[in-house]
Amino acid sequence: MLIGSSVLFFQGCATEKKMLWNERDFSGWEFVLEADSIPARDVWSVKDGVILCKGVPNGYMRTKESYSDFRLHLEWRWPEKGYNSGVFLRIQQPDRVWPNCIECQLYSGEAGDFVLIGRNRLTVHDSAFSIEDKWQVIRGKRPGAENAVGEWNSYDIEARGGRVSCRVNGVLQNEGRDALLVSGPVGLQSEGGPIEFRNIWIQNTGAER
Secondary structure (H helix, E strand, O other): OOOOOOEEEEOOEEEEEEEOOOOOOOOOEEEEEOOOOOOHHHOEEEEOOEEEEOOOOOEEEEEOOOEOOEEEEEEEEOOOOOOEOEEEEOOOOOOOOOOOEEEEEOOOOOOOOEEEEOOEEEEEOOEEEEEOOOEEEEOOOOOOOOOOOOOOEEEEEEEEOOEEEEEEOOEEEEEEEOOOOOOEOOEEEEEEOOEEEEEEEEEEOOOOO
8 A cells, every 4th residue: 555645644634754764775774683693784785765674694784763652654475485474663771682562463374463562451342351471372363364376465553552453454453552662663574584675664643642
C-alpha cells in the first residue's frame, strides 16, 4: 500500500508523515546482533531503495529516536521463502536479543500476531496477558492476509496510549489495549532468513484520551 501524499488525516487532524528510513543508508538507526564479532553491514545492506536483511545472526536494527503515539507504515517481502521476522514497538533499554518490547509478528503465515517480550501487559479480545520475562504470543485473526512469497506486503501499525493495532495489506489482524509499554524506539528484526523492507514512514498522533 503506497501512500502518495506527504500529508495525511488521522481522525480529522492533519499530521505530516516522516520517512523513518531515508532509502540510502542507516542514518538514525542502531544495530544489535547476537554475535558481536559480525559487523552489521554483513547482515543489513541497501540496494535500490530497499533494505536487505540476511536474517542471520539474530538481532535487530532500531531507531535512535523514541516514539509514543504513532502510525507506522512499512512494506516487506520474502525474496526466497518464508522465514521469521518482526516489527518491534516501544523498545526498552538495555539493548539485547531479544529486547523488552511489543512485537508485531512477521513470521511467514502469521503476520499480525502480537508477541510480548520481557515485562509486558496487553489485553486482547477481553483476555488480559501479563508476563514478567521471556515471551507470550497472542494470535491474530485467521485467515491471514499475506501475499505470496516474492510479493510485497504492507503493515500499518497504530499505537496510541495503551492501544495497539496492526493491519496486514489493509486487513485488521490484531488490536489490544492497556499496554504496559507506552514509549520507545521502533525496530526491525533479523531472525531466520532473508527478508526485505521498504517505504518505512511514521506519523505522530495524539495519545488517546
